[in-house]
Amino acid sequence: MPEYFQDRSSIFADESVLVEEYTPDELPEREAELTELGAALSPGLGTGRPHDVFLQGKTGQGKTAAARFILDEFEAEAADKDVDLTTIFHTCAGQTSSYQVVCNLVEQQTGENPNGHPKRTVFDHFYDLLNDIGGTIVLVLDEVDAIGQNDLLLYELSRAKDNDHIADDVDVSVIGISNDGNFLAELSPKVKDSFRERRVMFDAYDAEQLRSILERRVEKAFVDDAVDESAIALCAGYAANDQGSARQAIDYLYEAGEIALRQGDTRVTDEHAEQAEAKVDRRSVMRSIEELTLQDHLALVALVVLEAHGETPARTRRVYATYRNVCAEIDANDISLDRVRDHLKELDLLGVTQYTTRTAGSEGGRKYFWELNTDLGATIEVLDSIDRLDGVMHLVR
Ligand SMILES: Nc1ncnc2c1ncn2[C@@H]1O[C@H](COP(=O)(O)OP(=O)(O)O)[C@@H](O)[C@H]1O
Ligand SMILES: [Mg+2]
Structure with a gap:
C-alpha cells in the first residue's frame, strides 16, 4: 500500500x-x-x-x-x-x-x-x-x-x-x-x-514584538519543545527586516515547520527557518509577478533578457530598446519610453526591480539604471508559465 x-x-x-x-x-x-x-x-x-x-x-x-x-x-x-x-x-x-x-x-x-x-x-x-x-x-x-x-x-x-x-x-x-x-x-x-x-x-512591528507574537503561537500550534528558540528569533528577525508584518513572521514559522516535517526532523531549527524564508518570499514575489498586466510583463521580460546576459544595471533607454524587440516578437503594441519607465518603477514598488539614479551632467536630467531585484531563475520560471509570453522567452536564453 x-x-x-x-x-x-x-x-x-x-x-x-x-x-x-x-x-x-x-x-x-x-x-x-x-x-x-x-x-x-x-x-x-x-x-x-x-x-x-x-x-x-x-x-x-x-x-x-x-x-x-x-x-x-x-x-x-x-x-x-x-x-x-x-x-x-x-x-x-x-x-x-x-x-x-x-x-x-x-x-x-x-x-x-x-x-x-x-x-x-x-x-x-x-x-x-x-x-x-x-x-x-x-x-x-x-x-x-x-x-x-x-x-x-x-x-x-x-x-x-x-x-x-x-x-x-x-x-x-x-x-x-x-x-x-x-x-x-x-x-x-x-x-x-x-x-x-x-x-x-499601526506602525510596523519590530523584531522583539514579532518574537513575542510568535512565542505565543508556537505554544498553541506546535508540540512542546518542537521549535528552537533561535529559529523563532530568526523568523521574527527576517520579518522585522522586511515589512515588520506579523502575517509574514507567522508564514515563515509555519513553513519552517513544514520543512522540518518533510525532512523527517522532529525539531524546527535555524536551517529550517532559513529555508522557509527563501521559500515564502519566493512564493510571494512570484504571486505578485503573475498578477501583473501585459505591459508590466513585457517591461519585465526586457529587463530579464538584459539581466540574463549580464548587461544590468541598464539605462532606461537600453531597457526600452530591448522592450521594443520583445513587443515585436509577439506582436504586442509598444508604449512610449516614459511609460515603460513608469512600469519599471511600479515593479520596483513590488520589489521586482530596483534602480539607482545619476544626475546627467550639464543636461541636469536624471538617468535611471535598472536591474532585477528578484531571483533570476525563479522569475524566468514564472514568466515561462504565462501563455501570452510564449513567443518571447527564447530571447532570455
Ligand atoms: N499583536 C499580535 N498578537 C498576535 N497576533 C497578531 C498580532 N498582530 C497581528 N497578529 C496576527 O498577524 C496576522 C496579520 O494580522 P492582521 O490583523 O490580519 O493584520 P492587518 O489587518 O493589519 O493586515 C493575523 O494572523 C493576526 O492574527
Ligand atoms: Mg487586515
Whole structure:
C-alpha cells in the first residue's frame, strides 16, 4: 500500500492557529492602539454615540485582529451595561465602489443582493435595515481602500444622520480600516473631517514584538519543545527586516515547520527557518509577478533578457530598446519610453526591480539604471508559465 497520508503530530499540535482566519485572544503589542480604540467607542456605552475611527497601517500589522478583538470586548461591555449594541464587520477587499459595498452589506443582513437597483434605492434600503436594527450600531469597513479615493462611501455614512436617513434614536458609527498609508490623506477634505480627531496608526512591528507574537503561537500550534528558540528569533528577525508584518513572521514559522516535517526532523531549527524564508518570499514575489498586466510583463521580460546576459544595471533607454524587440516578437503594441519607465518603477514598488539614479551632467536630467531585484531563475520560471509570453522567452536564453 502506498503511503497517502503523513503523520504531522510529531511537529504540529494545532495548525488552525497558524492560518490567516485565526483571531488571537490577546494582542499585548497593540495595548496602546486598543486603548485608543476603546476610548473612541466608549461614548456608546450609554452616554452617546461611539466616535468614527480610522485605523491605518501596512498589511500584517494587526489592524483586522485589533478591530475584531475590540468589537468582542465592546459587545461584552455593552451586554453588561444593558446597551442595545449591534456590530457589523465587513471586508471591502475586491469591491471597487460604495455601490458594491452597500449591496454586499444588504446581502449580509438579508441574504438577498439588490445589485442592479438604482444607487439611491440600494442606500435607502440599507438605511432602513439599520433603522430596523436600531440602538447603537458599529459598522466596521475593513480594507476600505479597495473602493478607491474618489468614492464618497465614508462621507455618506458619516453624514447619514444629518441627512435624516438614520432615525434620531439610532446611533451608527463607522470604523474604517486601510492598508494604504496614504488613503486618508488623499481623501477629499470633507471625508477627512469626519475622522480628523480619531485616527489610530499601526506602525510596523519590530523584531522583539514579532518574537513575542510568535512565542505565543508556537505554544498553541506546535508540540512542546518542537521549535528552537533561535529559529523563532530568526523568523521574527527576517520579518522585522522586511515589512515588520506579523502575517509574514507567522508564514515563515509555519513553513519552517513544514520543512522540518518533510525532512523527517522532529525539531524546527535555524536551517529550517532559513529555508522557509527563501521559500515564502519566493512564493510571494512570484504571486505578485503573475498578477501583473501585459505591459508590466513585457517591461519585465526586457529587463530579464538584459539581466540574463549580464548587461544590468541598464539605462532606461537600453531597457526600452530591448522592450521594443520583445513587443515585436509577439506582436504586442509598444508604449512610449516614459511609460515603460513608469512600469519599471511600479515593479520596483513590488520589489521586482530596483534602480539607482545619476544626475546627467550639464543636461541636469536624471538617468535611471535598472536591474532585477528578484531571483533570476525563479522569475524566468514564472514568466515561462504565462501563455501570452510564449513567443518571447527564447530571447532570455
Ligand atoms: N499583536 C499580535 N498578537 C498576535 N497576533 C497578531 C498580532 N498582530 C497581528 N497578529 C496576527 O498577524 C496576522 C496579520 O494580522 P492582521 O490583523 O490580519 O493584520 P492587518 O489587518 O493589519 O493586515 C493575523 O494572523 C493576526 O492574527
Ligand atoms: Mg487586515
